[in-house]
Amino acid sequence: MINRVVLVGRLTKDPELRYTANGIAVATFTLAVNRPFSNQQGNREADFINIVVWRKQAENAANFLKKGSLAGVDGRIQTRSFDNNEGRRIFMTEVVAESVQFLEPRGSSQGGGQQYGNTPDQQSSGSGSGYGSPAGSQGSSNQSGGFGQSSSNDDPFAGEGKPIDIDDDDLPF
Structure with missing residues (x-):
C-alpha cells in the first residue's frame, strides 16, 4: 500500500507547539495549498490542510515558521475520530x-529557497542542504556538492543573453 503526500503551501497561522505527557514535541499548523485551476469567476481557490509534525521537526517548525511562511511537507495522510x-x-x-x-529565508514573506530544519536523514550527518541545491551548500558563493569546487559566477549556462549553440547530436534525448 502507498500513502504518500507532498505539499507546498503557506501557513495560515503560526504553528502551535505542545508536548505530550512523555515530553515529546508535537506541532500543528494549517497549510494553504493553491489549486492548479481557477473557478468560474477566474479566482484561484486553495485547500486548507491540517499538518501534524513530531519531535525535533516540530520544534524547528515552531521556531522558524510563522503565518505566511512558504513550506514544503512530505508525509502521509492519517484519519482519526x-x-x-x-x-x-x-x-x-x-x-x-x-x-x-x-x-524561504527567515523573516522573508516571499522568494528564497533555504531549509532551516533538518530532515531525519540529515540529523545524523549534521548537514542541512538548501532546497534545490547540492548537498552541503547553503546558498554560499563557494559551493561544494561532490562535483568539485565552483563559484556561483562560473555557471557555464549563464550567457550574456545570447543563445547557446548545441548540436542536436549532443543532446541525450
Missing part, C-alpha cells in the same frame, strides 16, 4: 509530516 464534549463523533483527516522544508 473522537467524541467531542457534546458526544458527537468527529472525524479528522490530517497529514503527518515526516519532513518539513522551509522554502
Whole structure:
C-alpha cells in the first residue's frame, strides 16, 4: 500500500507547539495549498490542510515558521475520530509530516529557497542542504556538492543573453 503526500503551501497561522505527557514535541499548523485551476469567476481557490509534525521537526517548525511562511511537507495522510464534549463523533483527516522544508529565508514573506530544519536523514550527518541545491551548500558563493569546487559566477549556462549553440547530436534525448 502507498500513502504518500507532498505539499507546498503557506501557513495560515503560526504553528502551535505542545508536548505530550512523555515530553515529546508535537506541532500543528494549517497549510494553504493553491489549486492548479481557477473557478468560474477566474479566482484561484486553495485547500486548507491540517499538518501534524513530531519531535525535533516540530520544534524547528515552531521556531522558524510563522503565518505566511512558504513550506514544503512530505508525509502521509492519517484519519482519526473522537467524541467531542457534546458526544458527537468527529472525524479528522490530517497529514503527518515526516519532513518539513522551509522554502524561504527567515523573516522573508516571499522568494528564497533555504531549509532551516533538518530532515531525519540529515540529523545524523549534521548537514542541512538548501532546497534545490547540492548537498552541503547553503546558498554560499563557494559551493561544494561532490562535483568539485565552483563559484556561483562560473555557471557555464549563464550567457550574456545570447543563445547557446548545441548540436542536436549532443543532446541525450
